[in-house]
Amino acid sequence: MIAIISAMNIENEAILALCHDVKEKTIGNKKFYEAVLGDEKVICCLSGCGKVNATISTTLLLEHFPVDAILNIGTAGGLKEDENVLDCVISTSVVEHDFDTSALDGEAGKGAFFEADPLLVNTAKTVAEEMKIAYHVGLIASGDQFISHDEQISKILNDFPESLCSEMEAGGIAHCAAHYGVPFVVIRSLSDIAVKEGNEMDFEEYAKKASERSAQFCEKCVARYVKK
Known part of the structure; x- marks a missing residue:
């Protein structure tokens, strides 16, 4: 069974x-x-806001249901100039950017990293291409902070320059999935690009478009992944 974890209620309802x-x-x-969903059994839930809520939801999910893989969908803020609103980011890995034990461990103590499942990543890339969605593949930065200030953006990009976007739940879900040995991929739609001006979209308009598209994306991912 594939689990689909949504960040917002509108996304869960669309699925x-x-x-x-x-x-x-x-x-x-x-x-x-x-x-x-389609012809396949799934289990859907909301993550809740922030890494701790997301970890609680994922733990309950993995403790009570026979989950074979996790798709985590949601919204993020883009961190690269070549990105645009409604682009898709597919994780190869996730870093908890606010995890910091560097006072004890030096630079090695900055960030906790978790690797996404290559098969799920490739499945998501294939679906994005089929749906003609512009997408980016790489590192997703996750932390218990809404990133809106220049100093926050600069710190993430200084510590983890390969970060494509920032959000608040993927770190908890990825950490939990790694603990339980369950493959995962994080898929984020971009609602804004922090390093560009003139890229805003009314959030209600964005959320409706992104949620409907994410639901279709998940349906196609589930079908393709199960067949492989």
Whole structure:
């Protein structure tokens, strides 16, 4: 069974709208939805905001359901000038950019890294190409901070210059998936590009477009991954 973890309720609802045989189950005040997407069984849930909430959701998910792989979808802020709003970022790895034990461990103590599953990464790339979605593949920076100030952006890019985007949940999900030995990939739609001007979109308009597209993306990813 593939788990689909969404960052926003609108994303979760868009996926469930494509599903049938939906069964809701509440565990530890978190709601999980067993369903059939296309021809495949999936389990859907919300991550909650921030790495700790995301870790709680992922732990409950992996402890109570037979999960073979995790797709994590959501929104991020872009960190590269060649990116545009509604572009897709596919993780090869995730770094917790606010994890820092450098006072004890030196530079090696900056960041906690987790590698995405190559098969899931390639599946996501194939689907993005099929759907004609502009995409970028690489490092996603994750931390318990909404990144909006120049000094925050500069710190991330100074510490982890390969970062393509920043967001708040992937680190917890990736950390938890690695602990349980479950393959994962993080897929983020870009709502803004921090290093460019004139790239804004009304968030409600963005969220509707991104959520509907993400749901279709997930359906295609699940079908392709299961067949491989």
